[in-house]
Amino acid sequence: MSNFQYDYVIVGAGLFGAVFAREALQKGLKVLVIDKRHHSGGNIYCENIEGINVHKYGAHIFHTSNKEVWNYVNQFVEFNHYVNSPIANYREKLYNLPFNMNTFYQLWGVKTPAEARAKIEEQRQPYRDIEPSNLEEQALFLGGKDLYETLIKGYTEKQWGRPATEIPSFIIKRLPFRFTFDNNYFNDLYQGVPIGGYNTLTNALFEGVEIHTGVNYFDNKEKYDQLARKVLYTGKIDEFFEYQLGKLEYRSLHFETQVLDQENYQGNAVVNYTEKDIPFTRIIEHKHFEFGTQEKTIVTHEYPHEFSKDNEPYYPINDTDNNALIASYKEMAASADYCDKYLFGGRLADYRYYDMDDTIEAALSLTKTELDNQ
């Protein structure tokens, strides 16, 4: 008979914590979930304003080719037929993304795949012999000047906060050219947005689970550790270890959201602004994720930002130094001092850019190793 009040305390009410909590509950285990934010759902949380689900921590589109994950989420929620087809705005002209026959027509007036391939080859010609040592050279080598200057340079420099000549070339391994008139951003088999928004999914996963929000684990770590046999931690791993080995780096975002007294602002959920001089990278019009017909609309301007203690750690910077640091933290996590008591998972503890399907896959994998013998 255990002396603990719970089997697991789960730190973080995001998607990773939600899947683990659901599976543990299903096995008859007792779990307590805590989150320092005042709501559950982590970064997929939506705030309902004017009847529109506003993606508060950045636009989210569910897409996967993993049938197990797709079947898993469909037990809890139905998905609509939203297909992500972003538009790029460069100097007042619009281009379709990802790079496809529509984009090539808009750039050069070419109408057939053969013409498009020939044009790309011509554009690449001056850069054929370079050995790319940074992102600028890599993009020119792969796609030539027009694509780079119109659709890649400004956007990427804003995202990374530095000139493309100072960004490593590995960021762009290949340019995803598509020689069909297909504006679907993703190649995955399954795609959509939950009908009723992402909170419908996380609320269903958390049904029957005890959640305490507005609670920071580190304000009372000892107490929470004593409450449960084990702790699943889904926050920042460097913070867990009190930055003993150093700080992991992130890029952050700043969002400015406005309610507009008009029905339809830009006719698309996602419009990228690829010019360097426009400080934001994207405008998101939230209602279009769910084909909303409300009288008003809500738009969010997205500004890339340095990460500091005052904003959110959104994108891990997986360069050589940070990858070495996370490997060392993971060794600490797996050491005898920690592995019997603590489990780690999710995008912050793994320091990985996990899409939602990756997060669910990783959480299900942990539940198999951790819960299947119980």
Ligand code: FAD
């Ligand atoms: P999180 O959602 O970050 O949850 C972790 C939770 O832990 C947070 O709620 C946090 O408050 C809590 N926490 C941390 N520290 C503590 C503490 N000390 N005490 C208590 N609580 C704590 N994926 C897609 O598939 N499609 C997309 O279009 C997409 N777009 C994205 C856009 C952006 C801007 C970002 C950042 C991510 C996007 N993702 C997308 C990825 C998706 O958000 C993640 O896969 C998913 O949300 C990860 O869930 P998680 O539980 O690991 O992390």
